[in-house]
Amino acid sequence: MFVRPIAALAGLCLFAAAPFAQAQDKPTDPQIAHIAYTAGVIDVEAGKLAKDKSKTKDVVDFANQMIQDHEAVNVQALDLVKKLNVTPEDNATSKALTKAATEKRAELSALDGAAFDKAYLDNEVAYHKQVNEALEKVLIPSAQNAELKQLLETGLKLFQGHQAHAEQVAAELK
Amino acid sequence: MSIEHRSLWLAVVLVLPLAIAQAAQAETIQVVIDKMAFSPTAISAKVGDTIEWINKDPVVHTATVKGEWEVMLPAKKSVTQRLEKKEAVDFYCRFHPNMKGKLTVD
Numbered sequence: 001m002f003v004r005p006i007a008a009l010a011g012l013c014l015f016a017a018a019p020f021a022q023a024q025d026k027p028t029d030p031q032i033a034h035i036a037y038t039a040g041v042i043d044v045e046a047g048k049l050a051k052d053k054s055k056t057k058d059v060v061d062f063a064n065q066m067i068q069d070h071e072a073v074n075v076q077a078l079d080l081v082k083k084l085n086v087t088p089e090d091n092a093t094s095k096a097l098t099k100a101a102t103e104k105r106a107e108l109s110a111l112d113g114a115a116f117d118k119a120y121l122d123n124e125v126a127y128h129k130q131v132n133e134a135l136e137k138v139l140i141p142s143a144q145n146a147e148l149k150q151l152l153e154t155g156l157k158l159f160q161g162h163q164a165h166a167e168q169v170a171a172e173l174k
Numbered sequence: 175m176s177i178e179h180r181s182l183w184l185a186v187v188l189v190l191p192l193a194i195a196q197a198a199q200a201e202t203i204q205v206v207i208d209k210m211a212f213s214p215t216a217i218s219a220k221v222g223d224t225i226e227w228i229n230k231d232p233v234v235h236t237a238t239v240k241g242e243w244e245v246m247l248p249a250k251k252s253v254t255q256r257l258e259k260k261e262a263v264d265f266y267c268r269f270h271p272n273m274k275g276k277l278t279v280d
Contacts (some may be wrong), residue, residue, distance in 0.1 A: 065269050065270075068233070068234065068269070069233045069269075072232050072233045072234070072249055073232050073233065075232070076232040151232075153209065154209050154231060154232065157209035157210040157211075158209075158210055158231070158233060158270075160210070161210045161270045161272055161273070162270075164272045165270065165271060165272065168271065
């Protein structure tokens, strides 16, 4: 029973970028809800920055899509936690995600034009990849509530689509 | 029987059964969108059939045929579309271009 989550976490510590590596224990449902919601808000914020800064139609369209989809999933997440009477709980992973996002935002804000487009899209690819790995290996297997698990699974498919879309737009820029 | 009555009677006898026969033949085909995929991905239909697009995802999708037509599919809603002409087309979701399908209307 305990081998699998620990193995998954060990795998994450080795391969994933910093924030999720700090998830030391199997997260609880209130923590998972908080992590998923935070991850969504971060991408909405990144999308709003790109919408303001980019002048490339494909990049702006992609950014609008990220805002629309992540806001929609977060509305579902909020509806679900309300229905389940769960209070999302702040935790080390959420804090690390927010910290990394703040740093990335400062980095992106300093760029303009083609350099911004490339950095934004590269980060979208890397960020979705990291979130998807965390969903697949830690968050979905750890979720106890069936409806929460279901929403995370839908999110995973959606974000895999976003990752592919980001890769496609990034490839077309070159 | 006046002219008006006779034409009405003719309409009932001749046209109504035709309309009923056509309505009985036309089918409604359900296409479910769940977790970022159309199911089935290959749709065969006849002119006059209706597609019921059932979007189970929490996000908005589209069924788009480039340069031809587009149906908006709001989150967690169903939308019906009557097929008016013969065509064999590839459709996709404009918002999530990796979602694809094929529609053949005979």
